[in-house]
Every structure is written in structure tokens, then in C-alpha cells.
Amino acid sequence: MTSRDETIREFLSAAGWGDAARAPLAGDASTRRYERLNGPKGRAVLMDWPRAPEVPVPSGQQSYSQIAHLAVDCRPFVAVCDYLNGAGLAAPEIFARDLDAGLLLSEDLGDDLFGPAIDAGTGPDGTSLDDMYRAAVDVLIALQSRPAPMTLPVGDGTLHHVPPFDDGIFRAELNVPLDWYFPVVLGREAGEAERAEFHDIWSGLRPMIDAGPRTLFLRDFHSPNMLWLGAQTGIRRVGLIDFQDALIGSRAYDVVSFLQDARKDVPRAREEAMLALYVSRAKSELDGFDESDFRAAYATLGAERALRLIGLWPRLLKRDNKPHYMAHMPRTMEYLNRNLSHPALAPLKAWLDAHMFVTA
Numbered sequence: 001m002t003s004r005d006e007t008i009r010e011f012l013s014a015a016g017w018g019d020a021a022r023a024p025l026a027g028d029a030s031t032r033r034y035e036r037l038n039g040p041k042g043r044a045v046l047m048d049w050p051r052a053p054e055v056p057v058p059s060g061q062q063s064y065s066q067i068a069h070l071a072v073d074c075r076p077f078v079a080v081c082d083y084l085n086g087a088g089l090a091a092p093e094i095f096a097r098d099l100d101a102g103l104l105l106s107e108d109l110g111d112d113l114f115g116p117a118i119d120a121g122t123g124p125d126g127t128s129l130d131d132m133y134r135a136a137v138d139v140l141i142a143l144q145s146r147p148a149p150m151t152l153p154v155g156d157g158t159l160h161h162v163p164p165f166d167d168g169i170f171r172a173e174l175n176v177p178l179d180w181y182f183p184v185v186l187g188r189e190a191g192e193a194e195r196a197e198f199h200d201i202w203s204g205l206r207p208m209i210d211a212g213p214r215t216l217f218l219r220d221f222h223s224p225n226m227l228w229l230g231a232q233t234g235i236r237r238v239g240l241i242d243f244q245d246a247l248i249g250s251r252a253y254d255v256v257s258f259l260q261d262a263r264k265d266v267p268r269a270r271e272e273a274m275l276a277l278y279v280s281r282a283k284s285e286l287d288g289f290d291e292s293d294f295r296a297a298y299a300t301l302g303a304e305r306a307l308r309l310i311g312l313w314p315r316l317l318k319r320d321n322k323p324h325y326m327a328h329m330p331r332t333m334e335y336l337n338r339n340l341s342h343p344a345l346a347p348l349k350a351w352l353d354a355h356m357f358v359t360a
Contacts, residue, residue, distance in 0.1 A: 008048060011103045012037075015096035017044060036108060043108040044095060049074045050102045067172045069163035070245050074102050077244035079152035079160035081106075083216075084243065087146060089139060090229055090236040091243070099156055109239040112230075114223040118264045125230035132228060133274050135237045136221075140254055141281045142235045144215045148248050162216065165209075165249030173304065174202055177311030181356065184314035194355055201347050208300045208344060209250050211293040213286075218243040221254035222261045251286070252297040260302055260335040262309055262328060268338065299342035306336035333357075 002010075012018050020039025035046040051073040064070075071077060078099065084091035092106040112124045114132065123132050151159045178190040178198065190198075218225075220242055227239035247253075255278055259271045275298070282289045309332045316322040337360040340349045352359050 004048075004050070007101055008046070008103060011096070011098050011101065012046070012105070015105050017041060017096075017105060020044070022046070037105075045092065045106050045108045047074065047077075047104040047106065048102065049077075049104070062168075064172060067168045068245075069169060069247065073099075074104055074244075075099055075154045075158070076160050076246070078104065079154045080162075080216075080218075080243050080246050082155065083149060083152050084143075084240060087142065088235060089142065090232060090239045092239075092241065097155065099154065109227045109229065109241065112228045114226040114228060115264055117228060118223055118261075123228050123230060125228070127228065127230055130270070130273075132238075133270065134277060135235070136226065136258060137274055137278050137281065139235050139238045139240075140221070140258070140278065141285055143218075143254075144251050144282075144286055146216075148214045148216055150248065162246060162248050164214075165217075165247045165253070167206075169247075170202070170206065170209075170304075171199070173308045174199060176315070177307045177356070180311040180315040180318070184318045186356070190355075198351060198355075201351055202304070205300050205344070205348065208293070208296040209252075209304075211297055212251060212290060213288045214248050215251045216246055217249055217251075217253040219245045219247055219253070219257070221257045223264050250297050250301060251282070251289075252294055252301050256298050256302040256305060260306070260338070262305075262332065265331055271338070296342065296344050299339045299345060302339035303336060303345055303348060306332050306339065310336065 009018065012020065017037055017039055020037040020041070022035045022037055025034040025036045025045065031050060033048040035048070037044045037046055065072065074097075078094065078097060081091045081094060085093065090109070092109055094104055094106045096105040097103070114136075117123045117129060117132060121129055123129070149162060151161050154160050178195055182188060182190040218240065221240075225240065225242040227241070229237050229239045255275070259266055259274055279291050279294065282294070283291065310329065313325045313329050313332070316325040339345065340352075340359050349359050
């Protein structure tokens with residue numbers, strides 16, 4: 001049986017990169033592994049993504065990955081990547097692919113992530129942070145100006161059916177703070193009545209999320225997955241990675257992911273200024289855009305996302321022995337309070353004040 005290393009060497013050789021030097025590249029918390037290649041053809045990135053084994057679950061039930069529509073192999077990445085490039089956005093060009101083996105050789109977009117620029121207060125080339133944020137808004141408008149693609153070609157004759165942000169994902173995410181914040185932080189389990197009331201409130205809020213035209217959203221449109229490509233122009237100045245879990249749903253999803261970045265502080269003034277820029281552009285460039293509906297969806301999705309993270313950080317602490325993530329809790333609480341100022345979220349705010357913590 002051919003070893004994984006041998007399979008990779010054969011893949012690189014067939015692609016004409018067999019002589020390139022290889023070095024590990026920081027990856028993520030998944031089965032994916034990355035290497036940076038440097039050789040006669042320049043630089044490239046190897047994505048090594050063997051299909052993840054099925055997680056055993058009780059008969060008739062689904063795993064979290066299935067409920068949340070998380071990609072289990074490289075096909076969704078390829079389909080979304082090709083789509084983004086076809087839309088004129090700066091996703092990595094794929095030089096070679098072996099979909100069955102789970103191997104991709106793609107363009108190296110560099111190391112200039114948005115995160116360090118946010119920390120430094122300026123881009124690596126001296127571009128102002130406000131200009132970088134404005135460029136990212138340009139990307140969102142360009143992405144959302146296209147009809148939501150329900151299916152995308154993978155390149156091997158098959159199609160990737162882009163999943164919707166459905167009730168399964170919604171309810172699974174809502175359970176995260178109930179399952180983890182309560183026992184880890186409050187020291188008790190959430191009661192059945194509390195759970196039922198929490199979900200009932202969100203059933204009433206869900207129509208606001210679903211209002212307006214649907215779009216393809218990348219799901220993790222935030223600083224760890226965005227690179228500054230200052231030598232490019234227009235919407236290609238923002239490099240995009242880690243979009244394999246893209247869904248179909250609200251235009252507000254990626255906007256709130258970006259302007260309420262879970263890992264970096266976005267001051268209220270910058271959030272409000274960039275949100276106003278997005279709304280101004282959307283009014284003139286996006287079909288069917290309604291500002292009132294959008295702002296309600298933005299606040300609702302922002303609150304849902306913040307509460308999921310408020311449960312995720314204790315889970316990473318308790319289950320995964322990763323206490324450093326708790327440093328993000330104050331920022332996440334601040335984002336939650338910003339969203340709770342929307343009048344439509346008054347019932348949620350009252351429930352949180354009564355059962356979890358006192359909101360601002």
C-alpha cells in the first residue's frame with residue numbers, strides 16, 4: 001500500500017513541483033495539513049486533506065459536522081474557490097488537484113493577514129486600517145451582488161450543493177452556550193424550562209435572519225482568513241482563505257463576522273462607520289436591499305454568533321484544555337451588548353438578564 005508521503009511526492013512530481021523545498025505551514029484545528037513549497041516555479045501551498053473518518057453517532061442521529069454542514073473533504077473548497085476566482089475575487093489559484101487523494105497545490109497568498117495589521121494599526125505596506133476595512137466592504141458588496149449559487153461545479157464532473165443556513169445549524173449553535181456556559185461558568189446545568197424558553201425566543205427572532213434576498217456567505221469572513229494583497233487593485237487587494245464551509249443565507253452573516261471579529265477588537269466607532277459604508281453601497285448596488293431588515297438581521301445574527309462564542313470559549317477551556325481562548329470573552333460580551341441594543345432583541349436581553357448574566 002502506498003504511504004501518504006509517497007502519494008504526496010507522486011502528486012507533486014506529476015504537477016512539476018517535485019524539486020521544491022517543503023516546509024510546514026501553520027494549519028488549523030482540523031484534519032487539514034499545510035506545507036509551503038519553494039522551488040524553480042516560485043512558491044505554492046500544499047493542502048493535504050484526507051477525508052475525515054465518520055464519527056460514530058447513535059443510530060438515527062447526525063454528528064455535529066453533518067448538522068452544521070462542515071466540509072469533510074476538499075471538494076467544497078475547490079468548488080467555492082473556483083467560484084470566487086470566477087467572480088474576480090482573490091482566492092488562491094489552484095495549480096493542481098487530486099480530489100480523490102485530498103491533495104491540492106495552490107497559489108501562496110503570503111503572510112500579510114489582517115490580524116497583525118489590526119494589531120499594528122496599519123497595513124504592511126503603510127495602507128491605513130480604514131482603507132483595508134473599506135476594501136473588505138468592497139469584497140462583500142461584490143460577492144453579494146451575484147445571485148446565490150445553489151450548486152457549484154467541482155471540476156471532476158460532480159457538483160457541490162451549497163448548504164443553506166437551516167434550522168439544524170441554527171439550533172445546534174444555540175445549544176452551545178446552554179451546554180457549556182451554564183456548567184463551566186455558572187456551575188449548573190441549564191434546566192429544561194430555560195432551554196425551551198431560550199429556543200422559543202429564537203423561534204420568534206428567526207424570521208429577521210431570513211428576511212431579504214439570500215447570498216453565498218463564507219462563514220468565517222474575519223481577520224484570520226483575510227490577507228492584504230497591497231500590490232493588487234480593487235477587490236483583489238483582499239485575499240480569501242478557509243471558505244470551504246460556505247453557506248447560503250443572510251447578507252448580514254459575513255458583515256457581522258467581519259465587523260465583530262471574534263479575535264480582534266473592532267471599536268464601536270469603526271464598526272458603525274463601516275456598517276454605514278456597507279449600507280450606503282448596498283442601497284445602490286444590491287437588489288432588494290432594505291436597511292431596516294438588514295440592521296435587524298445584523299443585530300440578531302450578531303447576538304446569535306456572540307452567544308455561540310460565549311459557549312465555545314468555556315468548551316475549549318474545559319473539554320480541550322485551551323484556556324487562552326477565554327481571553328476573548330470580554331470582547332465577545334461587548335459585541336453581544338452592542339447587538340442587544342436593537343429593540344427587537346428586548347425579549348432575549350430580558351432572558352439573559354434573568355438566567356445567564358446581567359447585560360449592559
